[in-house]
Amino acid sequence: xxxxxxxxxxxxxxxxxxxxxxxxxxxxxxxxxxxxxxxxxxxxxxxxxxxxxxxxxxxxxxxxxxxxxxxxxxxxxxxxxxxxxxxxxxxxxxxxxxxxxxxxxxxxxxxxxxxxxxxxxxxxxxxxxxxxxxxxxxxxxxxxxxxxxxxxxxxxxxxxxxxxxxxxxxxxxxxxxxxxxxxxxxxxxxxxxxxxxxxxxxxxxxxxxxxxxxxxxxxxxxxxxxxxxxxxxxxxxxxxxxxxxxxxxxxxxxxxxxxxxxxxxxxxxxxxxxxxxxxxxxxxxxxxxxxxxxxxxxxxxxxxxxxxxxxxxxxxxxxxxxxxxxxxxxxxxxxxxxxxxxxxxxxxxxxxxxxxxxxxxxxxxxxxxxxxxxxxxxxxxxxxxxxxxxxxxxxxxxxxxxxxxxxxxxxxxxxxxx
Numbered sequence: 001x002x003x004x005x006x007x008x009x010x011x012x013x014x015x016x017x018x019x020x021x022x023x024x025x026x027x028x029x030x031x032x033x034x035x036x037x038x039x040x041x042x043x044x045x046x047x048x049x050x051x052x053x054x055x056x057x058x059x060x061x062x063x064x065x066x067x068x069x070x071x072x073x074x075x076x077x078x079x080x081x082x083x084x085x086x087x088x089x090x091x092x093x094x095x096x097x098x099x100x101x102x103x104x105x106x107x108x109x110x111x112x113x114x115x116x117x118x119x120x121x122x123x124x125x126x127x128x129x130x131x132x133x134x135x136x137x138x139x140x141x142x143x144x145x146x147x148x149x150x151x152x153x154x155x156x157x158x159x160x161x162x163x164x165x166x167x168x169x170x171x172x173x174x175x176x177x178x179x180x181x182x183x184x185x186x187x188x189x190x191x192x193x194x195x196x197x198x199x200x201x202x203x204x205x206x207x208x209x210x211x212x213x214x215x216x217x218x219x220x221x222x223x224x225x226x227x228x229x230x231x232x233x234x235x236x237x238x239x240x241x242x243x244x245x246x247x248x249x250x251x252x253x254x255x256x257x258x259x260x261x262x263x264x265x266x267x268x269x270x271x272x273x274x275x276x277x278x279x280x281x282x283x284x285x286x287x288x289x290x291x292x293x294x295x296x297x298x299x300x301x302x303x304x305x306x307x308x309x310x311x312x313x314x315x316x317x318x319x320x321x322x323x324x325x326x327x328x329x330x331x332x333x334x335x336x337x338x339x340x341x342x343x344x345x346x347x348x349x350x351x352x353x354x355x356x357x358x359x360x361x362x363x364x365x366x367x368x369x370x371x372x373x374x375x376x377x378x379x380x381x382x383x384x385x386x387x388x389x390x391x392x393x394x395x396x397x398x399x400x401x402x403x404x405x406x407x408x409x410x411x412x413x414x415x416x417x418x
Contacts, residue, residue: 018147019154019290023201027142030196031135032158034093037189039166040173041100041124044182045117047174048107053114061118065125070369072129077361078221080134085357086202089138090194092131097190099123104183132368136360140348141202145417146294149345153289156341160283203353225358233410234299234350235359241401241411242343242363245306246371248398249336251378252313252391253278259379260317260387270322277326281333282340289341299414302342303405309335310402314395317388339402346414 018024042062049058080088103120106112139151173182216224229235261271295301312332319325351359374394381390406412 017293018143018150021143021147024143024147024151024154026196027138027200028154028158030193030200031155032162033189033196034193035159035162036166036169037100037186037193039162040170040182040189041186043167043170043174044179044186045121047182048103048179049114049117051179052111052117057114061114061121064118064121065128066369066372068122068125069128069132070365072126073133073361073365073369074222074358075218076130077133077137077225077358078218079130080137080357080361081221081225081354082218084202085134085137085141086197086200088130088134088357090197092127092134093190093193093197095127096124096131097187097194099127100183100190101187104180104187107178107180107183132364133357133361136364137356138202140351140353140356142200145349148348149289149295149298149341149416150293152341152344152348153286153291155344156286156337157283157290160279160286163279222358225355226362228352228355229359229362232350233408234346234414237404237408237411238343238346238350238414239362239366241303241306241405243366243370244401244404245309245339245343245398246367247374248310248394248396248401249313250371251374252316252394253332255375255379256382256387256391256394257316259382260391263387264321266322266325270325273322274325274329277329278333278336281330281335282337283333285334285337285341294416294418295342296415298342298346298416299405299411302339302346303402303412305335305339305342306402306405307399308402309339310395310399313398314392317391345416346411349417350414 046058046062049061052058053061076088099120103116106116139148139155143151169185170182173185177184229239257271257274261267261274264270266274289295309332312328312335316325316328316332319328347359347363348356378390378394381393404411
């Protein structure tokens with residue numbers, strides 16, 4: 001694969017560290033702005049839904065976007081590979097921006113009720129099914145393979161920054177001008193990403209990496225992408241390890257933590273401190289990867305981090321107080337951030353360029369479509385058996401992902417390019 005980036009009318013650019021590459025920094029700024037806009041959008045949508053209906057109806061509106069995202073994400077991966085991830089991300093952001101600004105105008109002019117909000121959530125979820133695989137496939141096109149681990153760290157920093165900034169900014173916008181103002185701000189933040197993305201140079205896909213399947217039907221493209229994962233000595237166990245890790249992680253660190261804090265009397269502030277500990281740990285790992293750029297023995301590191309993180313998840317249910325819980329959450333954040341970054345970088349570097357959208361779609365479906373199903377199951381199980389047994393069972397599921405990563409030779413020995 002070439003180690004240069006190309007654009008019409010420009011000369012090839014030699015490889016440089018991603019955190020010093022203006023092209024990568026433009027991509028990161030676009031991605032971060034779009035993610036902050038997403039955070040503000042969800043706050044605006046939840047506030048508008050609560051104001052327009054009952055809490056249960058608001059919950060339905062918030063859940064509407066999940067169904068098309070889960071059902072259509074694999075197809076979104078096919079579209080990203082056929083049209084190119086940069087083009088798809090630009091188009092998706094343009095549609096999301098237009099939809100959110102239309103909602104802002106509607107709320108400013110009238111009180112529309114729940115149906116227009118549900119329609120907005122449906123549109124957003126449908127576009128997300130295309131947007132997410134393209135976003136995942138884009139880093140490999142804006143930098144060289146040797147910089148992908150560093151880019152994963154930079155992306156992690158962008159996600160953490162967006163989660164920290166987006167919520168208070170969205171809350172301030174709602175307080176100042178209601179849901180209409182928050183929707184307007186979300187649309188503007190997403191709009192900021194468009195000129196930045198247009199200015200980003202992308203790597204051209206080598207002709208010999210383009211499979212004949214891309215000239216077939218969409219269904220053929222999809223089955224070829226799934227076959228590429230199934231036959232690959234690293235990708236197949238890697239996807240399975242990601243699935244098990246997320247299944248054991250999502251329930252305890254979301255609904256389980258809320259129930260644990262209520263059971264122990266930590267209150268909302270205590271739970272907030274625990275979540276902050278997790279965020280600091282994950283952010284620290286992202287910063288480390290951004291600066292260092294590469295860790296040796298990536299497959300082995302990922303497996304060990306998943307196993308150690310699983311042990312920390314199990315221990316969280318038995319800590320004596322908030323301070324100890326914050327310390328354990330910090331450790332979970334460090335290990336989860338490390339394993340996530342290593343898995344993401346391996347996914348990017350092990351996948352043939354022409355399949356990146358489809359492979360990213362499968363990974364996204366596992367993390368965003370299947371893993372969240374563990375949340376209601378965890379809540380029901382905690383109601384029956386308590387937090388301790390459920391956290392331990394979840395840790396066992398998560399740890400199984402680490403066992404797979406360490407027991408499959410191809411994945412255990414996988415390295416990131418230098």
